[in-house]
Amino acid sequence: ERAMPNPNCQRLFDRARELGVGFYLGYAELTEDGQRFNTAITVGPDGAILGKYRKVHLPGSVEPRPGNRYQQLEKRYFQYGDGGFQAFRGAQEWGAPIMGMLICNDRRWPEAWRCYALQGMELMVLGYNSAAYDPNGGDAENLEIRTFHSILSAQANAYFNATFAVAVAKAGVEDGAGLIGGSVIVDPNGMILAQAKTLEDEIIIAACDFEKCMQGKGPGKIFDFGFHRRPQHYGRIVEQAGVEPIA
Amino acid sequence: ERAMPNPNCQRLFDRARELGVGFYLGYAELTEDGQRFNTAITVGPDGAILGKYRKVHLPGSVEPRPGNRYQQLEKRYFQYGDGGFQAFRGAQEWGAPIMGMLICNDRRWPEAWRCYALQGMELMVLGYNSAAYDPNGGDAENLEIRTFHSILSAQANAYFNATFAVAVAKAGVEDGAGLIGGSVIVDPNGMILAQAKTLEDEIIIAACDFEKCMQGKGPGKIFDFGFHRRPQHYGRIVEQAGVEPIA
Numbered sequence: 001e002r003a004m005p006n007p008n009c010q011r012l013f014d015r016a017r018e019l020g021v022g023f024y025l026g027y028a029e030l031t032e033d034g035q036r037f038n039t040a041i042t043v044g045p046d047g048a049i050l051g052k053y054r055k056v057h058l059p060g061s062v063e064p065r066p067g068n069r070y071q072q073l074e075k076r077y078f079q080y081g082d083g084g085f086q087a088f089r090g091a092q093e094w095g096a097p098i099m100g101m102l103i104c105n106d107r108r109w110p111e112a113w114r115c116y117a118l119q120g121m122e123l124m125v126l127g128y129n130s131a132a133y134d135p136n137g138g139d140a141e142n143l144e145i146r147t148f149h150s151i152l153s154a155q156a157n158a159y160f161n162a163t164f165a166v167a168v169a170k171a172g173v174e175d176g177a178g179l180i181g182g183s184v185i186v187d188p189n190g191m192i193l194a195q196a197k198t199l200e201d202e203i204i205i206a207a208c209d210f211e212k213c214m215q216g217k218g219p220g221k222i223f224d225f226g227f228h229r230r231p232q233h234y235g236r237i238v239e240q241a242g243v244e245p246i247a
Numbered sequence: 248e249r250a251m252p253n254p255n256c257q258r259l260f261d262r263a264r265e266l267g268v269g270f271y272l273g274y275a276e277l278t279e280d281g282q283r284f285n286t287a288i289t290v291g292p293d294g295a296i297l298g299k300y301r302k303v304h305l306p307g308s309v310e311p312r313p314g315n316r317y318q319q320l321e322k323r324y325f326q327y328g329d330g331g332f333q334a335f336r337g338a339q340e341w342g343a344p345i346m347g348m349l350i351c352n353d354r355r356w357p358e359a360w361r362c363y364a365l366q367g368m369e370l371m372v373l374g375y376n377s378a379a380y381d382p383n384g385g386d387a388e389n390l391e392i393r394t395f396h397s398i399l400s401a402q403a404n405a406y407f408n409a410t411f412a413v414a415v416a417k418a419g420v421e422d423g424a425g426l427i428g429g430s431v432i433v434d435p436n437g438m439i440l441a442q443a444k445t446l447e448d449e450i451i452i453a454a455c456d457f458e459k460c461m462q463g464k465g466p467g468k469i470f471d472f473g474f475h476r477r478p479q480h481y482g483r484i485v486e487q488a489g490v491e492p493i494a
Contacts, residue, residue: 044335056477059469084480087493098493108469110357110479111408118483145436149406152437154402159396160357189392190399217490222306222355226489230303234358235330236365238481242473243251244466245367246345 002025004041004049010245017047022091024125024168026103028078029054040080040101042125044091051088053101054081057109067227070133070177085112087119097122097164097210104128105122107153110160113238117217118225122210124158124165132178147182151192159190162216162223164208171199188216250276251296265361269338269373271415273350275325276301288347289372291338298335300348305363308487317380317424326473332359334366344369344411344457348433348437351375352401354414358484364408364464365471365472369457370413373407374436379425394429397437406437409463409470411455418446 005013009215010102012017016023022045029039038055058080060072090097100123107113107126114123130150132143150167158165164187183196185206193206217223234243251274252260263270270291277380285302303323305327307319339342347363347370353371354360363371371454379390397414407414411434418428430443440453463468482493 056480057475059475061467080477081480087485089278089493107278109476110361111476111484114357115481115483118487118490120490126296136490145438149437152399152403152406156399156407158353159399160403190396191392211384220308220312222352223491228304228306228489229356230327231485231488233303233328234362236332237358237484238360238478239475240365241478242471243365243367246336 002030002032005047013043013047016043017045020045020093022050022094024127024166025231030183035079035144036077037081038074038103039081040103040127041090042090042099042101045093046091050090051086051099051101052083053084053086054102055103055106056081056084056112057106070131072131077141082119083117085115085119087121090123094123095208095210099230100124100163107157108149110157113157113161113163117163121161121163123208123215124161124163125168126166127168127170129170132180140144143178143180147180150180150182151184154184154186155190155192158186158188159216160223162188162213162221164188164210164213169196169214171196173199180202188213207230249277249279251276252294260290260294263290267292267340269297269341271348271374271376272412282326283324284328285321285350286328287350287374288349289335289337289346290400292340293338297337298333298346298348299330299352301330301335302350302353303328303331303359304353306352317378319378332362332366334363338371341370342455342457344455347371347410349373354404355396357404360404360408360410364410368408368410369460370455371408371410372415373413374415374417376417376421377427379427382460388426389411390425394427396455397427397429397440398431401431401433402437402439403431405435406463408472409435409460409468411435411457412461418443420446435460 026040027219029037039051040053044050058074062075063074064071087098090099098120100121154165154167166185168183171183181199185194194204196202264435273287276284287300288296289298305321307321309322311318319490326348334345337346345367347368401412401414413432416428428446432441443449
């Protein structure tokens with residue numbers, strides 16, 4: 001997509017605005033200078049784009065892996081997101097929560113959630129298209145463990161960051177390959193408020209009282225970051241990308 | 248404790264060595280210059296101290312909180328650990344895994360686990376004395392959610408870092424206050440291999456094949472840190488302790 005909205009998806013924007021419904025939309029972005037990003041936007045109930053995010057954690061590889069039935073080639077077709085993790089305000093109608101966005105594999109990386117939480121995040125929204133097979137483990141479908149990992153990531157990172165989180169799957173079979181479900185809405189305690197139960201289309205709903213985030217990270221609380229974090233000991237997280245093993 | 252071992256616990260060291268059993272031991276450390284740390288050591292089956300860790304994430308407050316039935320005063324009685332997160336080698340008899348140690352509240356901080364994982368951690372060991380009441384939420388006992396948070400922290404951080412983890416509770420009632428149980432041994436997929444079921448003394452056992460860590464973080468895998476991490480976007484994690492909220 002060269003612009004958002006554009007004629008191909010204008011009807012989505014129009015219909016959502018008629019209904020007063022906001023949404024998160026993921027798409028393949030093509031910039032004027034020819035860069036391609038895996039991108040998502042959050043759109044308010046008035047149709048305004050409130051936040052935009054380009055995926056930072058691209059899984060897979062640049063080159064196809066010989067002999068693999070399935071290929072995971074995000075590193076081939078997209079550039080790494082160049083904007084980092086910029087929190088933004090949700091719509092007034094939603095209580096104007098401080099929001100973050102991630103895309104798919106990003107949700108497994110606690111660094112990403114923390115960078116948003118350090119801006120006061122109260123609501124994370126993310127979408128995922130996660131294969132039901134293990135992209136690193138061969139052909140075997142393993143819906144159960146892949147769904148477990150997806151929900152575990154949402155619950156734990158919501159808890160660690162005392163934020164609501166909405167993680168939405170594109171479930172079912174696409175081009176003959178299975179995708180996991182497991183969409184969840186999670187509260188700042190990491191508890192599941194609503195969960196999709198099938199691999200079909202579903203709607204899940206939960207009311208989110210953003211005041212509850214302060215029970216986890218308000219002044220003096222267990223996740224009062226400024227009171228308890230010790231960043232002088234976290235240097236490796238930014239000083240090295242990979243493992244520097246001990247002797 | 249001014250030294251470890253010392254006459255008060257020498258019998259523990261002697262008996263463990265007779266049996267060829269290693270152990271993790273938490274204690275209050277008093278240094279020669281009068282500093283006090285919440286400290287843990289890992290002892291090999293030959294009685295040698297393999298690793299030592301001083302707790303970084305002290306919960307609670309310096310001053311008692313008026314009107315609270317329970318007080319959490321670790322910040323009053325201990326200095327913050329000054330050694331960071333230094334991985335070490337476990338005993339040859341254990342397969343010489345790269346190990347990390349944490350203490351109690353540390354396990355809720357993904358930064359701590361990641362700093363060890365960036366040194367190749369294959370086995371995390373940690374102990375906790377976690378109150379069954381919410382130290383930030385008043386007097387109400389809430390064994391269920393506190394145990395959920397404890398197990399969630401172990402499972403998620405083991406998964407995110409593709410490491411085995413052993414998290415051990417001091418369970419039951421002490422000085423009239425309840426402590427949670429929920430000791431677990433978790434594999435690099437975040438799956439529970441063994442779990443204590445009561446608030447009484449229990450032994451839980453699991454065989455740990457450290458090769459399995461590479462299924463998560465070996466070359467080209469989903470958590471191949473050097474291939475997938477993007478530390479240029481993680482700056483906030485070390486540049487700010489607390490929240491810098493957006494406008």
